[in-house]
Structures are given as structure tokens and as C-alpha cells.
Amino acid sequence: MTRPPLHQELFLIGHDQSGKPLVHQHSMALGLAGAMLLDLALSERVTVEQGRIAVTDPTPVGDAAVDSLVPMLARDRAEREAKFWIKKLAEDAYDRTRQSLVASGVLVIVTRRRMGMLPYTRHQLADIASVVRASAGVRSAVEGWKQPDGRGAALCGLVGALRLEAELYLDQPSARLIERLREIAREHSPVVAAVVELIDDMLGEAAVAVFR
């Protein structure tokens, strides 16, 4: 069975069953943008070196949201840093990921009314199995049951950066879990380590930004 893209798995871990985000939407958007970039880097479509992105293979990876980024990155004559692109991607990463999950049937749109009057829309899980599958690899890696591949290590790093460790339901202190998740990302490959560290920095900067 084909695994969903990294950004979709991160989105699923970052929301509860009713579709409510577990972290600030701007933080989640930065994490999703990092996941999209890692989707491309781990599929060897782009390289991320010294904070710069270079397109090496424009072939689609099979995910519309991620594939649409390649032409944009390839057109970048100014060779702007990865940080610039993560900010840019974060502008609509949340909506794009959510739409792709709706399109693939993982999320369903539900409209309800608060106190029977005020309507609101939620994107709920169609089947809880999808989020269990998404977090299974991270749990295995943390517990040492299975050596993570690049995607698994990247997801570990991003889950740690977004402080979603409680969603793994592991009986370990939070600080130790975070450290382990970061360690897995750091040890796997330079590109995973670099992008996760970048996302970590950007989450801090977003928290003290003048406007956002």
C-alpha cells in the first residue's frame, strides 16, 4: 500500500478526530511547508544545501500539492533560501493539505451548528485508522522497534518540532520524547536535520513576530 505524502501524515497527527487543530494554525502551516519540502528532497527532486534549494529532477512525485511546487522552485532565479520558500509555502500549505485529504477521502466535511444556531464547518477523520497508521512509524522509531527510513525520520523531527509528542500515546516523559524525536531526525541525514532545525527556528521566530 502506497504511503500518503509526509505533509498529509503530519496534518493527521496534528488534528484530533473532530478535525480540531492541536497546535496554532500558523505553526502547523510552517510544519506542513517543511514536510512538503522534505517530500521533494527525500524523493530526490530537490537538494537542500547550505540553506539553498536546487531542483535536480522535475519529474512529479504523484502528489498534486507537492508537485506544483517544483516549477515555482525551478523558476527562482534569485536562488532564495529555503527559509524564504518555507514561509512562502506556509501561506497556503494548510489549505492545500486539507483539500488533498478531502479529495482522497481521508477527511470528510461536516457542517454543524453551535447551540443550534451558529453554523461551523469541520474537516473530520473518515476513519481513525488513517491517523493510527500515520503515527505508527513514529512510535516504532521512538521505541526502537524499527529503524526509520527518511520519511519516518523526517516525520519524527517535525512531530518533535511541533510538540505533538502527546499524540503518540507513549508512556514517556515529554522532554525525553522530544529529545528522542529530534535525535532521530538529526542522525538520519543532513537534509532532514537541516529542514527540521529550520522549522524549529521559524516556529520560535513566528512566536515573537510583530505581525503574522
Place this chain on the structure above:
Amino acid sequence: MQPQENVEQFGYRQELRRGVGLTDLVFYGLIFMVPIAPFAIFGPVYKISGGMPVLAYLVGMVAMLFTAASYTQMVRAFPLSGSVYNYAGRGIAPPVGFMTGWAILLDYLLVPSLLYLVASIAMNASVPGVPVWGWLLIFVAVNTVINLRGIRMTITLTKVLITCELVVLGLFVLIGVWALLQGEGQGFSLSPLFNPDTFSWPVIFAAVSVAVLSFLGFDGISMLVEESAGGSAQVGRAMRLALILAGLLFVVQVWVAALLVPDPAGLLASGSESAFYDAAASAGGEWLRHVTSTATAISWGFADTLVAQVAVSRLLYAMARDRQLPSFLAKVSIKHSVPANAILLVSVLSVGIGVWAAQLEDGSGVTLLSSLVNMGGLIAFVVLHLSVIVHYRVRGRSSDLWSHVVMPLIGMAILIFVIVNANILAQRVGLIWLAVGFVVLGVLYARGRRPTLDDGEKAGLTGIRSP
């Protein structure tokens, strides 16, 4: 030396969206300064200036215009959103940058306490049944919840708040002038600008040391240099415009208020912190007292604290991430995207310092806190002027003596004169604070963690703020 409009020379690229226009920058500076700031400190300024608050504000504006000129020079040289900490570190040397950051930290840490205290005094003037310390606890609690929830000032909200403040100010001026025409107060007079019976430069500069509080905040515009649509040139223009606009508004309101003071001799003796509201009441009745005091409470207690909290958090976060402050201050809440530890620390400090200042006799808490806040800012501005001279003249051999030597020297001289004439306790606390800073710097050196500015990102986070 040619100005450099390029952040890439410092090892990093233009990243932030360049989309904030001149008007937005001016409005941001104004919301930081608070166009009705003199409402809150009119009494102390009136007393210390010997009844010449207009002259105190004019001298303050001139001093700040020189400072803005030096800011413009340093923003052109280093177009990074780092402000004075960054400019001193890069323009002179990293340890000087650390000490400048340390000086401004005094200002940053105390400013929320001052804002809450002023807002609480204003609310107490409207609802005396709740004591000042009670209002202070309410303001701190509400703001802490707002800040922890990640609610942030937006460009639109900035404009709305400025408009509301200007409407209240316009109302006061119109009714005040009308009342003067009807024979209320002392009638039209030049004495708020110049009174030969009480005039002396030390008196005026002592008043400037408090009045300058109203101008601090124009420098917050430099935090947005990387987002400025017109780059550093636009930031310089915005600073000058915001200062001149604010200066004119301050002069008009304190002039009208000074002429409406019901008991000038009594105010010269007491320096009452509700003097402006008393003047408003004498012009328009009790309802105008409530309007002006409520406007002050909202402006200082909510609008300004929202932007000040961000600025304080930026400084604490950046210095902690540079390992110059305890690391817990560099931790942020991802759930709400806020620097939760810094917010809680500032809230605890605000309650402690604010409640203590509220208990001081004769309402001298605002004057003392203002002097301390200003002391931190003024010391940092003196170093800023020095940075211009060192960076352009000493290192760059600039031939533009007027911009790079004479103007910074004049600006520095005015500020030093203000510092020398400031509140004695503020001077002592300022010196002790600097001495502690030197000790911390020594410890950092001893532990092999001497300040560096290699990582522009971190330095760039350190913005400056003020009420």
C-alpha cells in the same frame, strides 16, 4: 561611505515580505508612542518643568529628531530588523552591543509595569471604588490571557485604535479651546511654553527626562525595516514623520491642558497624576474626564501593551537564544505560537513592580518608573549616536561631517544633559543596572560565551519598543 541597502552582505537574504508602506510604518510608530500619551504623565511633567510642559515636549522632540537621524544612518548601514542592540554591536563591537541590549533591557522589563500602572490610575480616576492595584491586577490578568492566546496587533487594528485616540484628542482640544474662549482656566497664554519666573535649563531637561517617555517607541519602526516596501529610506522617513506628528499633537494637547489646569499652584506642588483628567473635567465636565481617562486606559493598558509585549518577548527570546539569558526564556508555546515563558515572566514582574509603585506616596510611582524606563532608552540612544560616529567616521572615513559627526554629537549632548538632570534614583538604578551588566558580561567572557553577532538572524530579532 555609501549606504548599503542590502541585507545579503551580512550573510543572509531578504526574507520577510516587503509590503508595509510608509503610512503603516507611521501608524505603527504612533501606536507605540500613543498620540494621547501626555494625558497620563501631564501632571508630573507640568510640575517638574515649572509649568512649561510645552517647552519640555518641544525639547524632547528635538532630541528625538536627532536620535531618529542617527537611526536613519544606522538602518541604512545595517538594514536589519535589529534596532539599537544590533547597530551598536555591528557599528562598534559585539560587547558594546551586549551592554546596549542590557541597558535597553531595563527599559523593556519595566515598561509593561508602567503601562499597567498608568492604565490603572486612569481607570481609578473613572471608577474610584476599585483601587489602583485592583485595576492593575485586572489589566495584567486580561492581557496575560490575551497574549497567551496568541492575539496580536494587526495593521488594521493599529489604524482603528489610532483613529479612536485621535477622535478623543480632537474632542478634548475642541472642547478645551471652546472652554478657554468662554473664560475657563487661565485664558490664552505663552506661559506653558516659556515662563521667565521658573525657567532654567536644568529644570527643562529634568522635565524632558520624563516627557521623553511619550516619544519612545518611534524607534519601534526599525523592527519593520525588512518588511518595509521602501526599505531603509522609508523607515527613516517614517521615523521623522511619526516624531513630528506626535510632537505636534503632544504640544497642542499639553498647551490646552496647561491653560485649563484648575489650580496651577497646587499642581506645581503636587504633580498629580490625574491632572490631565482634572483639566478635561474643568473644560467639559465629568463626562470628558471619563472619556479621556478611559481612552488612556485602553491605549496604554491594551493597545500599547500588545505591541510592547511583543517587543519585550523578542528581546528576551533573542538574548536567551544567544545564551545571554536563561534558556527557559527561549522556549515558545507551539500550541498558541507565543513566547509563553517570556509572557509569564513579564506578567509576574508587572504585578510585583506595578503594585509596589501603586503604593508609593504622592503618586510618584509613574514618575519613578518613567524615569527608569527612559534611563534605559536614553543610554541606548547615546550609544546609537556613538555608533554612527564610529561606523561612518572612524571606520569608514566619511567626509559627511554634518551627518556622521556633528548631528550625532549634538544628539548625544542633548541626551547626556537629559540624563544628568534626570531623577536621582533613576540615575542610581541606571548605574547599578549597567554595573550588573558589566558583571554579566564578565561572567559570559569567563565561561567562553562572549557576545558575537555572527548569526544575523538572532541579532535581527532584537527590536526596540516603548510606550
